[in-house]
Amino acid sequence: MDLDLNDEQQMLADTVGSLLEKRYDANARLQLLESSELGWSRELWQQYADLGLLGLTVDEQYGGAGMGAGELAVVMESFGRALILEPFVATVVLGAALVDAAGSPEQKQAILPGVTAGSTVLAFAYAEAASRWSLTDIAATAVPAGSGWTVSGEKIAVLGGDSADRVVVSAKTPDSDVGLFLVEGDATGLRRDAYAMQDGLRGADLLFEDVPAVALGEPADALAALESVLDTAMAMLCSEAVGAMERMLWMTVDYLKTREQFGAPIAVFQTLRHRAANMYVSLEQARSMALAARLALLDDDVPARRRAVRAAKLQIDLSARHIGQEAIQLHGGIGMTMEYPVGHYLKRTTAIAKTFADADLLTQLVGADEGLVTAD
Amino acid sequence: MNTALSKEDRAFAEEMRAFFASEMPAEMRERLGRGGHPSRDDIVTTMRILDDHGLAAPHWPVEWGGKDWTPLQRHLFAEEMVMANVPSPLAFNTAMVGPVIATFGSQEQKERFLPATARCDIWWSQGFSEPNAGSDLASLKTTAVRDGDEYVVNGQKTWTTLGQFGDWIFCLVRTDSAAKKQRGISFLLIDMTSPGLTVRPIHLIDGGYEVNEVFLDNVRVPADQLVGEENQGWSYAKFLLGNERTANASIGLIKSRILRIKRLGGTALDDPLLRARLTRLEVEATALEMSVLRVLAREASLPPGVPDPTSSMLKLKGSELQQDASELLTDILGPAGLAYRETDEVPAGFDALPEGALDAMPTYFNWRKASIYAGSNEVQREIIAKTILKF
Ligand SMILES: Cc1cc2nc3c(=O)[nH]c(=O)nc-3n(C[C@H](O)[C@H](O)[C@H](O)COP(=O)(O)OP(=O)(O)OC[C@H]3O[C@@H](n4cnc5c(N)ncnc54)[C@H](O)[C@@H]3O)c2cc1C
Numbered sequence: 121m122d123l124d125l126n127d128e129q130q131m132l133a134d135t136v137g138s139l140l141e142k143r144y145d146a147n148a149r150l151q152l153l154e155s156s157e158l159g160w161s162r163e164l165w166q167q168y169a170d171l172g173l174l175g176l177t178v179d180e181q182y183g184g185a186g187m188g189a190g191e192l193a194v195v196m197e198s199f200g201r202a203l204i205l206e207p208f209v210a211t212v213v214l215g216a217a218l219v220d221a222a223g224s225p226e227q228k229q230a231i232l233p234g235v236t237a238g239s240t241v242l243a244f245a246y247a248e249a250a251s252r253w254s255l256t257d258i259a260a261t262a263v264p265a266g267s268g269w270t271v272s273g274e275k276i277a278v279l280g281g282d283s284a285d286r287v288v289v290s291a292k293t294p295d296s297d298v299g300l301f302l303v304e305g306d307a308t309g310l311r312r313d314a315y316a317m318q319d320g321l322r323g324a325d326l327l328f329e330d331v332p333a334v335a336l337g338e339p340a341d342a343l344a345a346l347e348s349v350l351d352t353a354m355a356m357l358c359s360e361a362v363g364a365m366e367r368m369l370w371m372t373v374d375y376l377k378t379r380e381q382f383g384a385p386i387a388v389f390q391t392l393r394h395r396a397a398n399m400y401v402s403l404e405q406a407r408s409m410a411l412a413a414r415l416a417l418l419d420d421d422v423p424a425r426r427r428a429v430r431a432a433k434l435q436i437d438l439s440a441r442h443i444g445q446e447a448i449q450l451h452g453g454i455g456m457t458m459e460y461p462v463g464h465y466l467k468r469t470t471a472i473a474k475t476f477a478d479a480d481l482l483t484q485l486v487g488a489d490e491g492l493v494t495a496d
Numbered sequence: 497m498n499t500a501l502s503k504e505d506r507a508f509a510e511e512m513r514a515f516f517a518s519e520m521p522a523e524m525r526e527r528l529g530r531g532g533h534p535s536r537d538d539i540v541t542t543m544r545i546l547d548d549h550g551l552a553a554p555h556w557p558v559e560w561g562g563k564d565w566t567p568l569q570r571h572l573f574a575e576e577m578v579m580a581n582v583p584s585p586l587a588f589n590t591a592m593v594g595p596v597i598a599t600f601g602s603q604e605q606k607e608r609f610l611p612a613t614a615r616c617d618i619w620w621s622q623g624f625s626e627p628n629a630g631s632d633l634a635s636l637k638t639t640a641v642r643d644g645d646e647y648v649v650n651g652q653k654t655w656t657t658l659g660q661f662g663d664w665i666f667c668l669v670r671t672d673s674a675a676k677k678q679r680g681i682s683f684l685l686i687d688m689t690s691p692g693l694t695v696r697p698i699h700l701i702d703g704g705y706e707v708n709e710v711f712l713d714n715v716r717v718p719a720d721q722l723v724g725e726e727n728q729g730w731s732y733a734k735f736l737l738g739n740e741r742t743a744n745a746s747i748g749l750i751k752s753r754i755l756r757i758k759r760l761g762g763t764a765l766d767d768p769l770l771r772a773r774l775t776r777l778e779v780e781a782t783a784l785e786m787s788v789l790r791v792l793a794r795e796a797s798l799p800p801g802v803p804d805p806t807s808s809m810l811k812l813k814g815s816e817l818q819q820d821a822s823e824l825l826t827d828i829l830g831p832a833g834l835a836y837r838e839t840d841e842v843p844a845g846f847d848a849l850p851e852g853a854l855d856a857m858p859t860y861f862n863w864r865k866a867s868i869y870a871g872s873n874e875v876q877r878e879i880i881a882k883t884i885l886k887f
Contacts, residue, residue, distance in 0.1 A: 376887075409779075
């Protein structure tokens with residue numbers, strides 16, 4: 121049983137960690153967040169590309185490094201610590217992974233090298249105002265048109281939807297399949313209502329009015345591909361959240377030691393000490409489940425894998441809520457300010473908790489059937 | 497079985513499972529599976545069978561019957577034992593005094609005590625706590641004064657678990673009253689049949705008797721029953737308490753309780769709120785199990801016998817989940833758990849009691865102890881806080 125990072129993963133963690141330490145201090149991040157048009161850094165994006173991060177899990181024949189989810193998780197945890205603003209989840213964890221899982225070889229060849237090189241930003245549009253967490257209960261439609269399709273409907277909260285060069289969108293076909301369709305960013309009939317999300321990442325609502333599209337693979341096969349990409353994506357959000365939680369804990373610990381009230385560092389107050397200890401316990405539980413999720417991705421038994429990943433995200437969401445809320449409380453007023461970093465971590469982990477599925481839904485899904493603990 | 501385990505580890509666990517199924521009395525396993533408390537005989541029987549197979553104390557040095565197992569194998573062994581409803585070997589014997597004697601005792605003490613301890617020919621009790629020395633254990637006052645070849649011991653121990661069955665008791669005693677707190681403490685082995693030693697049971701809120709007061713009134717103890725050096729007892733006690741980093745997580749117990757809840761839950765678990773509580777308990781237990789495996793995976797690189805924040809974390813979370821599981825079962829049984837009964841026999845014509853009715857509520861009351869003993873959860877939080885705050 122080897123649960124530690126291997127040498128290659130450790131090297132990856134060190135490389136990414138030292139880049140972000142140099143480039144992503146709180147001020148630099150705030151600058152990007154508040155004063156840049158794009159909301160993230162093209163220059164850093166290019167550096168991610170140069171380090172091979174954008175093609176980390178992309179096949180070598182498409183210019184990638186052909187690594188696995190274990191390596192991606194290492195990167196995600198570092199990104200969570202630094203709270204990066206670049207559209208990595210949108211482009212790599214979702215967009216490229218969907219193209220890879222559902223697309224034809226020609227489509228992969230057309231899209232993935234651009235992602236890997238840093239020249240293509242992708243987004244995945246799936247949520248709708250009335251769909252809540254469902255992937256299939258959607259109103260967007262796709263109808264055949266000539267050799268391709270046209271897509272119509274409105275999607276919300278599309279991560280990276282503001283700047284994506286290409287968008288993967290889920291829509292129902294006349295056969296009632298939930299297909300995945302590829303739309304050019306400048307296609308006629310596509311309109312964007314761009315905004316910053318609550319956590320500062322950029323996104324958009326997208327309105328599709330008879331937008332020309334091509335199907336990513338066969339629409340009948342798309343849902344299964346989509347679900348397995350989301351298994352991986354959920355596991356990756358778990359790792360990102362663990363990085364963010366870790367930072368929140370250590371920031372809080374540092375603050376308790378330096379902030380003085382009543383003539384002493386507030387770390388002398390046991391009620392605060394014990395709450396910091398509880399945060400540590402929550403973090404360790406979350407870290408264990410992020411690891412469990414990553415290991416579960418290797419499981420060929422799809423229902424078991426899915427249950428494990430969902431259980432992990434449930435633990436992560438609960439831990440993150442606990443750690444995030446306590447981190448703010450233990451900082452007092454300074455934790456409430458936009459200028460101080462801790463609140464930004466709460467914002468990101470809160471957004472993660474509202475991505476793909478929330479704790480209440482996950483509780484239902486994990487509790488269905490035989491549950492997690494079995495006698496095997 | 498956990499996906500983190502290698503094929504070899506799984507095979508090992510399967511082997512242990514088969515061993516417990518074939519070698520341990522079926523009647524006992526079945527009775528304990530229904531929530532019964534292990535009797536003295538159950539524990540002794542189990543330890544003898546284990547000893548017959550050379551499995552009484554796998555974590556001891558090999559020359560004293562230990563196995564050259566990895567920390568993970570030892571964990572799997574203990575977990576399979578719990579899951580098979582086999583009572584765990586008496587912790588006072590195999591987890592506490594045994595390793596202390598094996599590590600710090602004289603050759604003569606090892607020969608005299610270790611085989612009998614492994615086999616439970618000696619039933620050990622733990623005499624650490626006193627009425628005024630609980631969390632602040634080092635403030636203990638029981639004294640041992642050297643008189644020729646003997647120590648004369650005076651004082652009182654309390655909370656002595658299963659002391660009513662005890663043959664011997666290992667005690668922390670003060671041998672130097674002038675020295676500061678931790679400095680003047682020694683580790684003494686005392687025959688409980690010694691004149692001047694009396695045991696008085698304490699009635700607990702679950703209705704049972706599992707702890708005792710032990711009074712020591714001019715008890716004369718041969719000096720060769722001192723372990724290690726005089727006034728070094730505190731460091732042996734710390735070794736003893738930090739010896740099993742992952743055992744306090746009680747993960748096997750928690751999992752077996754969850755399985756029991758699922759088995760007994762019936763239609764109560766159609767209630768979405770109860771079901772949700774069960775699910776979150778399962779998720780936390782799964783996370784805890786992975787936390788245990790993470791600690792085991794790096795166990796070899798940790799200094800032995802030193803308490804560290806991960807073992808505190810495991811104890812904290814483990815005790816909470818144990819308590820949550822016991823509480824959930826009472827909530828599932830509802831009014832069926834309200835009657836206090838000594839046995840599950842009912843008069844002719846009455847319906848049989850549902851499984852769990854007898855023990856669910858008492859267990860819930862009893863397991864409040866889990867956050868008090870073995871270092872209270874507040875003490876564990878303090879250990880974690882000290883480590884992360886370095887303050
Ligand atoms: C069922 C049971 C079995 C036991 N078996 C044994 C046994 O076999 N042998 C043996 O030697 N002992 C045994 N113990 C004793 C056990 O180790 C003590 O109960 C424990 O150390 C706590 O001591 P106390 O009960 O005196 O509580 P106290 O130490 O008086 O604590 C009271 C409360 O104050 C809190 N507290 C104490 N100090 C601090 C602090 N510094 N910061 C914050 N909070 C604090 C505690 O957490 C607790 O909530 C057993 C106890 C129980 C309940």
